Amino acid sequence: MEDMYQMFFPCSSSVTKVDNSAHHKINTNEEDKPKSKMKKEREPKFSFQTRSQVDILDDGYRWRKYGQKAVKNNIFPRSYYKCTHEGCRVKKQVQRLLGDEGVVVTTYQGVHTHPVDKPSDNFHHILTQMHISPSF
DNA sequence: CGCCTTTGACCGGCGC
Protein backbone atom coordinates (compact mmCIF):
# COMPACT_ATOMS: atom_id res chain seq x y z
CA MET A 1 0.00 0.00 0.00
CA GLU A 2 0.93 3.60 0.37
CA ASP A 3 2.72 5.39 3.13
CA MET A 4 0.93 5.68 6.43
CA TYR A 5 1.31 7.70 9.56
CA GLN A 6 0.22 6.71 13.00
CA MET A 7 -1.08 9.25 15.44
CA PHE A 8 -3.48 9.81 18.24
CA PHE A 9 -6.49 11.94 18.84
CA PRO A 10 -8.79 12.45 21.79
CA CYS A 11 -11.01 9.59 22.91
CA SER A 12 -7.97 7.33 22.99
CA SER A 13 -8.32 6.45 19.37
CA SER A 14 -5.39 5.89 17.06
CA VAL A 15 -5.49 7.17 13.52
CA THR A 16 -3.68 5.94 10.48
CA LYS A 17 -3.65 8.08 7.41
CA VAL A 18 -3.61 6.37 4.06
CA ASP A 19 -2.29 8.65 1.36
CA ASN A 20 -3.98 7.90 -1.92
CA SER A 21 -2.38 10.73 -3.83
CA ALA A 22 -1.01 8.23 -6.31
CA HIS A 23 -4.54 7.54 -7.35
CA HIS A 24 -5.38 11.14 -8.01
CA LYS A 25 -5.93 12.08 -11.57
CA ILE A 26 -6.05 15.80 -12.13
CA ASN A 27 -7.73 16.45 -15.41
CA THR A 28 -7.13 19.67 -17.29
CA ASN A 29 -9.36 20.69 -20.15
CA GLU A 30 -11.08 17.39 -20.18
CA GLU A 31 -13.96 18.99 -22.05
CA ASP A 32 -11.83 19.52 -25.13
CA LYS A 33 -11.32 15.82 -25.60
CA PRO A 34 -13.63 13.66 -27.68
CA LYS A 35 -16.44 12.11 -25.74
CA SER A 36 -15.43 8.62 -26.78
CA LYS A 37 -12.05 9.09 -25.13
CA MET A 38 -13.38 10.75 -22.01
CA LYS A 39 -12.06 9.06 -18.95
CA LYS A 40 -13.90 9.02 -15.67
CA GLU A 41 -12.80 11.91 -13.56
CA ARG A 42 -11.23 10.72 -10.33
CA GLU A 43 -12.22 12.60 -7.24
CA PRO A 44 -9.59 13.28 -4.61
CA LYS A 45 -9.71 10.42 -2.17
CA PHE A 46 -8.16 9.78 1.19
CA SER A 47 -8.74 7.32 3.95
CA PHE A 48 -7.68 6.81 7.52
CA GLN A 49 -8.20 4.28 10.23
CA THR A 50 -9.53 4.85 13.70
CA ARG A 51 -9.67 2.60 16.70
CA SER A 52 -13.22 3.22 17.69
CA GLN A 53 -16.23 1.39 19.00
CA VAL A 54 -18.62 3.21 16.72
CA ASP A 55 -18.54 2.91 12.96
CA ILE A 56 -19.68 6.42 12.25
CA LEU A 57 -17.58 9.12 13.82
CA ASP A 58 -19.20 12.51 13.92
CA ASP A 59 -17.40 14.74 11.46
CA GLY A 60 -20.08 17.41 11.58
CA TYR A 61 -21.60 16.66 8.20
CA ARG A 62 -24.91 14.94 7.51
CA TRP A 63 -24.69 11.69 5.61
CA ARG A 64 -27.25 9.47 3.99
CA LYS A 65 -26.44 5.81 3.62
CA TYR A 66 -27.03 4.57 0.09
CA GLY A 67 -25.59 1.09 0.09
CA GLN A 68 -23.88 -1.71 1.90
CA LYS A 69 -21.90 -4.51 0.34
CA ALA A 70 -19.96 -7.50 1.48
CA VAL A 71 -16.35 -7.31 0.38
CA LYS A 72 -14.18 -10.30 -0.28
CA ASN A 73 -11.84 -11.58 2.38
CA ASN A 74 -13.62 -9.61 5.04
CA ILE A 75 -16.44 -10.79 7.20
CA PHE A 76 -17.50 -7.20 7.80
CA PRO A 77 -19.60 -5.32 5.27
CA ARG A 78 -18.67 -1.95 3.78
CA SER A 79 -21.12 0.91 4.02
CA TYR A 80 -21.53 3.73 1.52
CA TYR A 81 -22.61 7.26 2.44
CA LYS A 82 -23.31 10.47 0.55
CA CYS A 83 -23.24 14.00 1.90
CA THR A 84 -26.84 15.19 1.99
CA HIS A 85 -26.05 18.83 1.35
CA GLU A 86 -27.65 20.06 -1.87
CA GLY A 87 -25.24 19.91 -4.77
CA CYS A 88 -22.53 18.29 -2.69
CA ARG A 89 -21.42 14.98 -4.08
CA VAL A 90 -18.96 13.98 -1.42
CA LYS A 91 -19.02 10.30 -0.58
CA LYS A 92 -17.48 8.17 2.08
CA GLN A 93 -17.06 4.49 2.80
CA VAL A 94 -16.81 2.86 6.18
CA GLN A 95 -15.66 -0.64 6.95
CA ARG A 96 -14.12 -2.59 9.76
CA LEU A 97 -10.80 -4.31 9.39
CA LEU A 98 -10.59 -8.07 9.43
CA GLY A 99 -8.44 -9.42 12.20
CA ASP A 100 -8.87 -6.35 14.33
CA GLU A 101 -12.52 -5.60 14.76
CA GLY A 102 -11.65 -2.52 16.76
CA VAL A 103 -10.32 -0.69 13.73
CA VAL A 104 -12.61 1.24 11.43
CA VAL A 105 -11.47 2.38 8.00
CA THR A 106 -13.09 5.56 6.76
CA THR A 107 -12.55 6.68 3.18
CA TYR A 108 -13.59 10.11 1.92
CA GLN A 109 -14.04 10.93 -1.72
CA GLY A 110 -14.49 14.44 -2.99
CA VAL A 111 -14.34 17.91 -1.47
CA HIS A 112 -17.12 19.66 0.40
CA THR A 113 -18.12 22.92 -1.23
CA HIS A 114 -19.99 24.17 1.80
CA PRO A 115 -19.32 24.79 5.48
CA VAL A 116 -19.80 22.06 8.01
CA ASP A 117 -23.15 22.03 9.79
CA LYS A 118 -21.98 21.15 13.24
CA PRO A 119 -18.22 21.51 13.73
CA SER A 120 -16.50 18.65 15.48
CA ASP A 121 -13.35 19.65 17.30
CA ASN A 122 -12.05 16.12 17.41
CA PHE A 123 -12.44 15.56 13.73
CA HIS A 124 -11.00 18.88 12.68
CA HIS A 125 -8.02 18.16 14.87
CA ILE A 126 -7.46 14.81 13.20
CA LEU A 127 -7.47 16.23 9.71
CA THR A 128 -5.20 19.08 10.65
CA GLN A 129 -2.67 16.69 12.14
CA MET A 130 -2.80 14.59 9.01
CA HIS A 131 -2.11 17.66 6.85
CA ILE A 132 -5.48 17.28 5.19
CA SER A 133 -7.42 20.44 4.44
CA PRO A 134 -10.78 19.44 3.02
CA SER A 135 -12.22 22.95 3.08
CA PHE A 136 -13.35 22.91 6.66
C1' DC B 1 -44.59 13.82 6.83
C1' DG B 2 -39.84 14.21 5.88
C1' DC B 3 -35.79 12.12 6.10
C1' DC B 4 -33.46 8.19 7.08
C1' DT B 5 -31.90 2.57 6.45
C1' DT B 6 -32.39 -1.53 4.49
C1' DT B 7 -31.84 -4.57 0.77
C1' DG B 8 -31.92 -6.86 -3.67
C1' DA B 9 -31.41 -5.43 -8.33
C1' DC B 10 -28.68 -3.38 -11.51
C1' DC B 11 -24.49 -1.90 -13.83
C1' DG B 12 -19.69 -1.32 -15.50
C1' DG B 13 -14.90 -2.79 -15.33
C1' DC B 14 -11.82 -6.43 -15.57
C1' DG B 15 -9.74 -11.14 -15.91
C1' DC B 16 -10.11 -15.49 -17.78
Added chain:
DNA sequence: GCGCCGGTCAAAGGCG
Protein backbone atom coordinates in the same frame (compact mmCIF):
# COMPACT_ATOMS: atom_id res chain seq x y z
C1' DG C 1 -18.67 -13.55 -23.75
C1' DC C 2 -19.36 -14.67 -19.07
C1' DG C 3 -19.06 -14.36 -14.33
C1' DC C 4 -17.03 -12.15 -10.36
C1' DC C 5 -16.59 -8.01 -7.78
C1' DG C 6 -17.29 -3.47 -6.11
C1' DG C 7 -20.22 0.54 -6.42
C1' DT C 8 -24.91 2.65 -7.01
C1' DC C 9 -30.06 2.83 -7.55
C1' DA C 10 -34.47 2.87 -5.83
C1' DA C 11 -38.55 0.81 -3.66
C1' DA C 12 -40.24 -0.15 0.58
C1' DG C 13 -40.45 0.40 5.30
C1' DG C 14 -38.92 2.64 9.93
C1' DC C 15 -38.79 6.30 13.11
C1' DG C 16 -39.06 10.84 15.32
